[in-house]
Amino acid sequence: MASGNRKVTIQLVDDGAGAGARGPQLFKGQNYEAIRTACLESGILFRDPCFSAGPGALGYDKLGPDSEKAKGVEWKRPHVNCSNLPFLGFTGVLFPQEFCAEPQFICEDMSRTDVCQGSLGNCWLLAAAASLTLYPRLLYRVVPPGQSFQDGYAGVFHFQLWQFGRWVDVVVDDRLPVREGKLMFVRSEQRNEFWAPLLEKAYAKLHGSYEVMRGGHMNEAFVDFTGGVGEVLYLRQNTPGLFAALRHALAKESLVGATALSDRGEIRTDEGLVKGHAYSVTGTNKMSLGFTKVRLLRLRNPWGRVEWSGPWSDSCPRWDMLPSEWRDALLVKKEDGEFWMELQDFLAHFNTVQICSLSPEVLGPSPAGGGWHIHTFQGRWVRGFNSGGSQPSAETFWTNPQFRLTLLEPDEEEDEDDEEGPWGGWGAAGARGPARGGRIPKCTVLLSLIQRNRRRLRAKGLTYLTVGFHVFQIPEELLGLWDSPRSRALLPRLLRADRSVFCARRDVSRRCRLPPGHYLVVPSATRVGDEADFTLRIFSERSHTAVEIDDVISADLEALEVSYKPLDLELAQLFLELAGEEEEINALQLQTLISIALEPASRANTRNPGEIGLRTCELLVQCFGHGQRLALHHFQELWGHLLVWQATFDKFDEDASGTMNSYELRLALNAAGFHLNNQLTQSLTSRYRDSRLRVDFERFVSCASRLTSIFRHCSRHLDGGEGVVCLTHKQWSEVATFS
Numbered sequence: 001m002a003s004g005n006r007k008v009t010i011q012l013v014d015d016g017a018g019a020g021a022r023g024p025q026l027f028k029g030q031n032y033e034a035i036r037t038a039c040l041e042s043g044i045l046f047r048d049p050c051f052s053a054g055p056g057a058l059g060y061d062k063l064g065p066d067s068e069k070a071k072g073v074e075w076k077r078p079h080v081n082c083s084n085l086p087f088l089g090f091t092g093v094l095f096p097q098e099f100c101a102e103p104q105f106i107c108e109d110m111s112r113t114d115v116c117q118g119s120l121g122n123c124w125l126l127a128a129a130a131s132l133t134l135y136p137r138l139l140y141r142v143v144p145p146g147q148s149f150q151d152g153y154a155g156v157f158h159f160q161l162w163q164f165g166r167w168v169d170v171v172v173d174d175r176l177p178v179r180e181g182k183l184m185f186v187r188s189e190q191r192n193e194f195w196a197p198l199l200e201k202a203y204a205k206l207h208g209s210y211e212v213m214r215g216g217h218m219n220e221a222f223v224d225f226t227g228g229v230g231e232v233l234y235l236r237q238n239t240p241g242l243f244a245a246l247r248h249a250l251a252k253e254s255l256v257g258a259t260a261l262s263d264r265g266e267i268r269t270d271e272g273l274v275k276g277h278a279y280s281v282t283g284t285n286k287m288s289l290g291f292t293k294v295r296l297l298r299l300r301n302p303w304g305r306v307e308w309s310g311p312w313s314d315s316c317p318r319w320d321m322l323p324s325e326w327r328d329a330l331l332v333k334k335e336d337g338e339f340w341m342e343l344q345d346f347l348a349h350f351n352t353v354q355i356c357s358l359s360p361e362v363l364g365p366s367p368a369g370g371g372w373h374i375h376t377f378q379g380r381w382v383r384g385f386n387s388g389g390s391q392p393s394a395e396t397f398w399t400n401p402q403f404r405l406t407l408l409e410p411d412e413e414e415d416e417d418d419e420e421g422p423w424g425g426w427g428a429a430g431a432r433g434p435a436r437g438g439r440i441p442k443c444t445v446l447l448s449l450i451q452r453n454r455r456r457l458r459a460k461g462l463t464y465l466t467v468g469f470h471v472f473q474i475p476e477e478l479l480g481l482w483d484s485p486r487s488r489a490l491l492p493r494l495l496r497a498d499r500s501v502f503c504a505r506r507d508v509s510r511r512c513r514l515p516p517g518h519y520l521v522v523p524s525a526t527r528v529g530d531e532a533d534f535t536l537r538i539f540s541e542r543s544h545t546a547v548e549i550d551d552v553i554s555a556d557l558e559a560l561e562v563s564y565k566p567l568d569l570e571l572a573q574l575f576l577e578l579a580g581e582e583e584e585i586n587a588l589q590l591q592t593l594i595s596i597a598l599e600p601a602s603r604a605n606t607r608n609p610g611e612i613g614l615r616t617c618e619l620l621v622q623c624f625g626h627g628q629r630l631a632l633h634h635f636q637e638l639w640g641h642l643l644v645w646q647a648t649f650d651k652f653d654e655d656a657s658g659t660m661n662s663y664e665l666r667l668a669l670n671a672a673g674f675h676l677n678n679q680l681t682q683s684l685t686s687r688y689r690d691s692r693l694r695v696d697f698e699r700f701v702s703c704a705s706r707l708t709s710i711f712r713h714c715s716r717h718l719d720g721g722e723g724v725v726c727l728t729h730k731q732w733s734e735v736a737t738f739s
Contacts, residue, residue, distance in 0.1 A: 006722045007120060007675075008715040009554040013726050024160050024169040032158035032171050045077070045155030046173045051205040053175040059211025060459040073184065078103035078149060078194045103149045105157070107193045122213040124257075125203065126186055126302035127278040128221035131197060131255040134282060138253065138358075142225050149174075159202040162227035164377050164452045164535045170202040177210070185210065189304055189336070189348040208456045216455075218257035218278050220358030220506045226255065229448045229539060230507045233353045242353070243295045247284045249355050256281040258299065261351040271350055272309040272339075274301065281353070282338065285330060289321060294332075297346050301337035302462040307375055308339040335608040357446070360606050375546040377403060378452075379678070381525055384693035385685045386678065389528035390502055392470060396528050398491045399663060401678060402549040404474070405519045409542040410441030431588055442513040445540045446473070447509045449500070449523050452533035466526040467534070468502035469510070474518040480736045494520060502526050520549075554676055555711040557722055559673025562640040571597055584629040593635075594642070616702045623709040645704050648672045649697050659694035668700065674707050708734055 028050040039046050051057055053075035055065035063069055079102070115467070132139050147157050158171045176197050177184045186200045202212040203224075220232025233239070249256055260275045267275045283298035296312060312318055314333045322330075330340065341349075379401045381387035438612035447469065454464050472494035497519060500510040538546050574596065578589045585593065594612045621630055624638040628640055652659055652668040660668060662685045669676065669684070676684070684707075688699040695703075713735060715721040727735065 006557045008557065008560070008711055008718060008722055009552070009724045010711075010714055010732065011724050011726050012553070012729055012732055024167040027168050027170045030171040032156065032169065035156050035171060036152065036154045039154035040152065047155075047175070048171065048173040048205075051172065051201075053173070056429065057204065057209055058177065059209045061211060062214075063209070063211040068137050072179055074178050076178045077155060078176070078192075092410050103194055104190075105147045105149055105193075105198075106143070106195045107188075107190050115649075122185075122200075122216065123278040123302045124216040124218045125200070125213055125221045125255050126196075127280045127300070128150060128218050128225060128255060129186075129199065130300055130302055131222070131257065131280045131282065132225050134250075135253045135455065138226060138255075143199060147567040149194070157198050157202075159199050161203065161206060161224045163206070163224065164450060165378065165537075167227070168206065170206050170384075172198060172201045172205055174198060176201065181182075200587065206456075208459060211456045212455050217354065217505055217507075218255075218259070219354045219356055220455075222255045222257070222354065223450070223507055226356055226358055228356040228358040229253070229509050229537065230354060230356045231446075231447055231509045231511065232501075232505075233355070235347055235351055235353060237347050239347060242347070243284065243286070243297075245355075246281060246297065246353070247286075250281070250284060253358060255356040258346070258350045259352045259354070260349055268306065269349075272307050272313070274303075274306060278302065279350075285340075287322075287326065295343040296340045297343060298338065298340050298486050299346075300339075300567060304337045305335050307335065307337060308345075310345055312340045312342055312345075314339060330466055373540045373542070373544050375538045375544075377546075377548055378533070379523070379536065380533045380682065381531055382662075382682050383529040383686065384532050385682055385691065386664075387525060387529050387531060390468065390470075390524045390526045392496065392522075394528070397522070397524070399523050400524045403521045403523075403536060403538075404547050404549055405445070405471075405521055405538060406545045407443040407445060407514055407516045407519070407540070407542075408544060410516055411513075411542060421618045430674070440515055443510050443540065443542055443544070445538060445544060446534075447500070447510050447512060447521060448537040448539070450535040450537070451506050452535055453504060454532060464504045464506055465530050465532050466502050466504045467524065467532070468508050468526075469521055469523040469536075470496055470500075471498040471512060471514070472520040472522065473497045473514075474520055476518070479518060491520075529732050548678060553677050553680060554675045555707065556673035560708055560712055560715065560721075562637065562644055567636055567639060571639075572632070575632055578606075579632070584625075584628075584631050585623050585635070586629055587677045589616060590621060590630060590635075591617040597639070598642070598646070612698050612701060614697055616705075619702055619709075620705050623705045623712075641704070641708070642701065645672065645701055646697070649700050658692075659692075659696050660700065662689060662693060662695070665689075665695045665703075667699070668709070669704070674704075674711075 030048075030050065035046055039606060042469070047053070055070055055073075058064075058070050058073065059067075061067070092245060106394060129134065132142060142160055144160060155173050155175075156171060157174060158169055160167050160169050162168070174194070176194075183197055186196050188194070188196050200210075200213075207213065217232075219232065222228065223230050233242070235242070246256060258279050258281055260273055260279075269275060280300045280302070281297060282300050285298070286295045286298075287294050299308070301307065307313060309315070314331065319327050319331050321501060332338065335649050381401070386399050386401055388394065388399040391397055391702060449467060451464055451467060451470050454462060472491075473496075474494060478490065478494075498510065498512045499512055500508050518523075521536070521538075523534060538544065543598060575585065576583070578593055579585050591612060591614050594617070598612075620638055624641075625634045630638065648668050648671055649660070652664045652672065654664070665685060665688070666676075666681055669681075684703055688703045690699070714725045714727075717725050
């Protein structure tokens with residue numbers, strides 16, 4: 001089909017749900033205020049039916065219903081915990097009952113030292129929660145204020161967590177797992193404070209159980225607490241600018257953590273550190289001792305105990321060299337899990353630093369006053385369709401999802417700062433960093449790839465895939481490259497401009513500095529055929545545009561209006577014999593007619609198109625007839641389409657196997673006049689391929705007839721049958737239901 005053919009195009013527009021659509025999404029449809037009001041009116045305490053207090057909420061394996069750790073577990077509300085149970089503090093000391101006052105949601109003197117880890121192995125989550133307490137503005141976004149165990153108490157609480165593009169409001173009851181007289185999991189140093197264990201429960205509910213929280217990376221929780229973008233720096237002994245970057249990040253209210261990696265799980269060292277464990281970075285301090293500059297970092301172990309015992313630890317004599325006012329301001333001699341250590345010692349013992357730069361939504365207007373630029377795309381890798389692996393040299397690579405990014409304005413030049421470090425740009429040290437690379441103007445853009453919903457699939461044995469993305473530069477002369485899927489063969493000519501690491505994390509991010517121009521971002525899983533949902537986010541302070549490639553839905557009118565062709569006399573006579581006096585045939589009679597009529601065509605092409613099933617014939621009658629029957633002139637039109645579709649199928653069944661793979665299906669539909677976006681093509685592929693990921697002739701006919709029906713339906717709203725039809729996403733979903 002020529003590109004100048006007349007078309008009917010479907011443009012998808014926002015549903016117009018209004019400002020309310022920007023508010024938090026209610027998880028499981030549960031509304032906190034409505035539940036609380038109903039409980040108060042009825043005089044009962046809330047019992048959550050969506051996350052029942054029982055073995056299923058604990059886990060599936062080591063915390064499964066038959067596991068040793070699940071035995072003897074009781075679910076108790078904090079009033080019961082405080083009044084009836086002794087409390088085992090983080091130091092292992094058993095406090096008598098009278099030490100436990102009535103429960104509080106958040107105590108007035110709440111601090112970062114309140115979050116103490118239990119037995120779950122989720123230090124990554126709790127270290128992030130401890131960092132969150134440094135910034136009340138961020139904390140109260142996640143932990144909405146106004147909740148209490150006194151005024152208006154109904155046994156129900158709620159929290160707000162960011163999930164893949166929007167905030168989600170999660171409601172929980174306050175029944176917490178208790179074993180042998182103490183909380184099993186997180187608890188506060190102030191033993192009558194319960195916001196932290198309830199937040200942990202909300203996170204467990206969101207992902208299916210407590211056990212799925214075992215093991216993780218702090219950035220995952222950082223992002224869920226802020227909607228920001230997490231970055232990882234792999235440390236070396238001489239990582240330049242690290243101290244300045246951490247200082248600036250904390251000043252910008254970024255959340256910061258560090259990990260001492262281990263291949264053998266959590267191992268305590270002689271110096272009091274725990275390898276394989278996540279720590280919060282909660283402060284920095286730079287001072288001079290004589291002619292020596294001392295750079296200190298303050299870290300916290302989420303256990304609430306076990307501290308660094310080396311230089312600048314709580315008991316280190318070096319503190320005696322400081323003026324008393326400095327020592328009083330910095331040193332807290334207490335077994336609270338928090339300690340200071342010098343930068344060089346930190347580099348010697350820690351492998352990674354994780355920084356979560358806050359999102360535009362949290363940061364508000366940019367310092368320059370021009371507003372933040374962000375694009376968010378939701379996608380999916382599908383086996384046999386667009387999961388092409390991570391190697392650009394492979395033929396399948398270019399079937400991966402693709403996003404075109406245009407950077408319009410370079411950063412403003414700034415004086416070089418040796419201490420600016422690895423986060424010299426947006427989020428950590430300011431919105432614009434120095435333009436490295438000589439005098440060539442550069443644009444700073446932050447790309448973030450997130451695997452969606454994988455943690456909740458752990459109970460099914462699934463883990464995070466190894467994923468990442470490549471960035472290619474697009475020359476001006478190739479901007480129209482994607483008008484036809486065939487032209488994707490030219491894509492290997494593109495030069496790679498940047499790439500992320502490929503790793504088995506939920507979040508993979510990369511800060512790129514690129515000249516103004518056009519780029520292609522290709523997110524992918526490492527292995528061909530891996531399937532997962534993903535979210536791609538693109539951030540910049542300076543202006544940019546971003547679109548998903550193939551984000552067009554249209555059909556050539558010739559594909560919808562095949563001209564009538566006189567039927568062979570023998571075929572027309574056969575139709576009339578089947579139709580009888582009514583002069584119309586039903587789906588069953590059409591099946592008989594097609595099976596006889598297609599045999600001569602298949603012999604001429606030395607191919608057997610196979611049987612056309614009854615369900616497909618019913619679809620053909622709906623598309624080309626009226627009601628449940630076909631008249632002769634309807635069949636003439638249908639027969640013309642069938643011949644065109646058979647010729648198209650034969651053309652793209654290049655190995656004469658009688659089937660096409662998913663990529664060939666995409667090419668065949670395009671050649672037949674249907675130009676589809678990725679989401680629709682993916683839906684069609686999933687709907688019409690068989691268990692071997694192949695599409696036979698009947699499935700192709702069914703697919704093409706469904707598309708013909710959809711575009712005909714839309715063209716009825718246009719004068720002359722061509723132009724643009726605007727549909728909301730809801731309307732499109734109703735029209736294009738493939739069932």
